[in-house]
């Protein structure tokens with residue numbers, strides 16, 4: 460085999476449901492020099508990153524940290540650490556990622572109960588409460604923004620319901636955090652996890668996690684320190700978490716003052732995550748959400764002005780992604796390929812019942828920008844015309860530009 464040259468990827472504009480193009484300064488941060496695992500710079504950077512993410516999550520939770528791995532690493536860590544084998548877990552499913560939570564809870568040996576609503580809808584809080592009363596779960600696991608359907612499940616009243624019934628409340632905010640409101644403390648979350656590759660504007664590979672004191676108590680009650688680093692007086696619960704890598708008790712000890720050795724922190728991902736959070740707080744949490752809202756509205760206005768249908772209950776759409784119905788007669792994958800090959804723009808397909816029916820177009824993180832929205836609409840118009848769709852000349856770009864002008 461001839462030795463390949465150094466990696467030289469094409470410059471893409473990633474306008475799908477994530478991953479998206481990272482902020483340039485995140486990529487620069489990730490190229491910073493490595494330091495050792497217990498270098499004072501490293502431990503100070505970890506502490507700084509925890510404080511920055513408290514700002515992102517809107518929480519005073521001491522237990523705010525990163526799990527190394529993609530978003531599902533954070534989900535798995537939360538569920539395997541909080542759920543004991545045999546515990547009942549309730550998962551309201553309104554898209555593909557609800558099924559993922561149920562699947563991970565099942566692998567954590569929970570007794571999983573699901574309720575479902577049609578894709579494109581969300582649950583009223585009354586339906587969730589009704590199911591809690593019936594199932595009596597130890598934990599409710601709920602996706603906030605499900606990228607498969609673009610819906611944003613309201614969480615603001617769910618925490619009070621969980622507290623009333625003594626249920627732990629976990630949310631997967633992978634696709635929504637940073638681009639839509641999220642109030643970990645005010646909404647009564649016990650645990651929440653995310654990823655960097657959506658509205659936070661980084662690459663995938665690090666999962667921000669935050670845990671309430673109540674969640675930490677549950678995790679601590681299952682504490683076990685590995686032989687080899689265990690000291691006299693260390694907990695060794697028989698009820699220990701059935702994963703070593705994802706045992707949040709051990710990860711907390713690693714991030715906490717004890718700095719007890721666990722995995723080797725993924726230093727470049729830490730730098731990247733720190734920069735994602737720093738950028739968000741520098742711009743301002745509300746300002747970043749408003750930028751996502753504006754970009755999302757502009758993209759929505761643009762695709763509608765092109766005459767395209769939009770899937771789902773628009774009153775509950777996430778700010779950062781829209782599901783566009785593929786016009787009759789247009790080969791969805793060939794049109795996406797033309798966008799990529801001719802314009803360097805990626806948009807997404809979808810899963811399950813929506814596969815082949817909708818394209819998903821994201822406006823998130825670094826790409827929640829006017830020029831990214833307008834370029835995507837201009838390219839989409841050209842591709843639709845090529846596939847025989849009678850689209851109004853410049854209509855999508857004009858509608859989006861109008862929205863930006865009026866904003």
Ligand SMILES: Cc1ncc(COP(=O)(O)O)c(C=O)c1O
Pocket residue numbers: 477529530531532556559602604605606607631632633634654663664
């Ligand atoms: C809501 C949600 N949860 C979980 C995931 C899984 O994330 P990852 O691929 O980073 O593990 C995704 C990915 O798109 C998602 O949108």
